[in-house]
Amino acid sequence: MPFEKLERLFLVVPALTLPLIALAYGFAHELKIGGLFDIDTAPLHTRNILRATMGIYLAVSGLWMAGFLTPALRRPALWCLTLFMSGVGMGRILSMLLDGWPHPVFVLFAVLEVVMATAGWLIITRKAQTA
16 A cells, blocks of 8 residues: 555544544533443533533544645644544543543543554654655
8 A cells, every 4th residue: 555545544534433423522422421431411511521522523633634635734634643642542541540441432442542643653753754
């Protein structure tokens, strides 16, 4: 697979899947989050945090899609995706160390985030070597 296609694939998959998670946080929070993970989503402050998270997720996935579509934005999008996955993955691992094991879905998310972060660093490093 040519390197450019690998970069584009690396950007488009999370750019298309993260909005689904974002919309669940923002609009289906009682059904998806409250019911599945036993989180009280009724308080206004909780819903505000969930909708703010939705906004962040939609914004960053927009940059990833822009990087998929526009070569000039590809490198910033790769950095954004890699840093995003690194930060979320490290946060989940820290929570596991301090708070204990979460629902298995969150463990799966942590594994995927670490894999994506590692792949991102490898892609960025290779791109820097070939530039």
